[in-house]
Amino acid sequence: MIESTWLQFQYHVLTAFVLLSLFCNGILMILIQLKSPKQLGTYKYLMNFISIFEICYSIVDYIVVPVMHSYGSSFFIMTPLTHTFLNKQNALIMQAVWCGFFGSSMAIFGIHFIYRYLAVSGNSYISTFNGPTLILWMLMPIINGFIWGTVALICCGPKDVLTNYIRNNLMETFGLSVDEVVYIGPYFFDENGKFLLDWDVLITLFGASLIMGSSLCTIFYFGWKCYKALSDLQSLSSGYSPQYRALQRQFFAALVCQTVIPISLMHFPLLISYSGALLNRGFGRLSNLASITIAFYPAIDPLPSILIIKNYREGVKNFCLAPIQCCIKLKKKYSSKVANVEVSDRRSSSIPENGVTSVWGEVL
Numbered sequence: 001m002i003e004s005t006w007l008q009f010q011y012h013v014l015t016a017f018v019l020l021s022l023f024c025n026g027i028l029m030i031l032i033q034l035k036s037p038k039q040l041g042t043y044k045y046l047m048n049f050i051s052i053f054e055i056c057y058s059i060v061d062y063i064v065v066p067v068m069h070s071y072g073s074s075f076f077i078m079t080p081l082t083h084t085f086l087n088k089q090n091a092l093i094m095q096a097v098w099c100g101f102f103g104s105s106m107a108i109f110g111i112h113f114i115y116r117y118l119a120v121s122g123n124s125y126i127s128t129f130n131g132p133t134l135i136l137w138m139l140m141p142i143i144n145g146f147i148w149g150t151v152a153l154i155c156c157g158p159k160d161v162l163t164n165y166i167r168n169n170l171m172e173t174f175g176l177s178v179d180e181v182v183y184i185g186p187y188f189f190d191e192n193g194k195f196l197l198d199w200d201v202l203i204t205l206f207g208a209s210l211i212m213g214s215s216l217c218t219i220f221y222f223g224w225k226c227y228k229a230l231s232d233l234q235s236l237s238s239g240y241s242p243q244y245r246a247l248q249r250q251f252f253a254a255l256v257c258q259t260v261i262p263i264s265l266m267h268f269p270l271l272i273s274y275s276g277a278l279l280n281r282g283f284g285r286l287s288n289l290a291s292i293t294i295a296f297y298p299a300i301d302p303l304p305s306i307l308i309i310k311n312y313r314e315g316v317k318n319f320c321l322a323p324i325q326c327c328i329k330l331k332k333k334y335s336s337k338v339a340n341v342e343v344s345d346r347r348s349s350s351i352p353e354n355g356v357t358s359v360w361g362e363v364l
Contacts (some may be wrong), residue, residue, distance in 0.1 A: 005078055005216075006288065007067065007083060007174065010291055011067070011083050013292055014295050015062065017296055017299045018053075018059060018062040018295075018348075019216060020299040020300075021057075021058035021117070021298040021299040024299060024301075024302040024306070025302050026051075026055075028047075028051050028302040028305055028306055029052075031047055031311075032044050032048055033317070035312055039247060042129050046129075046137075046138075047305065049138055050112070050301075051302060052111075053141075054298035054301055055298070057105075057298050060097055060098050060101055061098065063086070064084065064091070065084050066081050066098060067080065067093070067288060068269075068289075068294075069173070069284075069287055070273045070286075070287035071165075071166055071282040071284065072165070072282045074166055074185060074187050075185050075282070076183040076184060076185025077095060077098070077099070077183060077276035078170075078182065078183035078185075079183070080092075083184065088182050091182040092182050093153070096184065097149055098148040099148055099149045099153075100143060100145035100149030101278055102148065102266065103147065103211050103212075104141040104145030104148070105262050105266065105267075106212060106215035106219065106220075106262070106267070107140060107141035107145075107215045107261045108141040109215075109255070109258065109262075109328055110141075110214075111137050111140060113219050113222040113223050113226060113255065113259075114218065114222050116222070116251065116252055116255060117225045117229060119248070120229040120230055120252070121226075121229040122226075129181075129236075129250045134237050144211050144215070144301045147207065148207065148208075151204060151207040155186075155199075155201075155203050155204045155207075156184050156200070156285050157184060158182070159163055161187065165187070166178065166183075166191075173339035183213050185277075186201065188201060188277055188280075189199075205317055212225040219259060223259075224254070226252055230248060230252055250308055253304075257304035258301050258305065261300060261304075262297050262303050266297050269287075269289065269290035269293055270290055273290060
């Protein structure tokens with residue numbers, strides 16, 4: 001069955017992406033510890049925070065095996081119990097945890113943009129990222145994620161009306177009964193096609209709008225201010241060295257790219273499916289692609305930092321070239337040894353057997 005093949009394909013893709021995420025984020029964390037410039041300061045802790053977050057996100061994604069599906073006025077994230085070791089209750093809790101990670105993702109980048117602006121502009125509030133207050137900054141995305149996950153579990157958990165609504169579609173699309181899956185998702189219309197205005201819908205809409213809206217506004221606002229501050233920093237009268245200015249440009253460019261990746265691969269696909277449910281227009285199998293793009297995000301998100309920031313790029317380059325350079329040195333050493341032996345042999349062969357030479361090297 002094509003649908004079963006898709007679920008199996010997605011499972012294999014998730015496995016590959018979680019391994020890639022562990023590898024790329026692990027490499028970045030090593031580079032942060034060994035190759036970071038001295039001017040980086042406490043920002044390296046924030047960078048490590050992102051890498052740890054993305055590793056955990058990949059692991060949760062692998063455990064949950066989330067399948068996005070849009071049908072009519074419903075949009076839900078389901079876990080086929082045949083593709084996970086979790087039982088129904090634990091699968092539902094892990095889905096809420098997965099939603100919490102989703103809610104935290106943009107808030108983390110918002111904190112990074114605040115730091116970058118304070119660092120570039122020389123604002124005195126940069127001191128709040130030192131010591132115990134740094135932990136408070138890191139707690140903000142976690143709180144966002146906790147709120148998002150709680151709302152998802154309480155307000156968007158399985159409901160009889162939604163279960164009955166998607167029953168036949170699940171069997172037709174995936175060959176699965178509703179008893180073989182666990183799902184979380186909003187349901188905005190009743191059985192008569194009228195928009196629901198119950199507390200679950202209102203809390204879901206308000207919570208999603210508040211968390212995502214505040215995170216994105218923070219990113220755009222401080223991103224723009226950081227860009228303006230960087231423009232001022234590039235002037236010859238700024239008093240900063242060219243190396244410092246180049247370093248600030250690199251970290252800002254890497255952060256922008258790292259932010260664009262989850263917006264493009266996570267939030268935009270889900271926003272489309274979410275809007276479709278609000279408009280009572282499902283996207284069917286097309287919404288399943290979001291399951292793949294979301295898993296792809298933590299696997300490639302470390303790459304901008306590795307490739308754009310010169311210290312890290314040079315560190316990877318030197319590591320990759322080290323075996324080649326070692327082989328070249330060994331080859332040169334061997335060639336030099338062979339050459340010395342040949343010279344010695346030629347000198348020996350130029351002297352007649354039992355011959356005597358003078359101090360000038362002449363044969364007597």
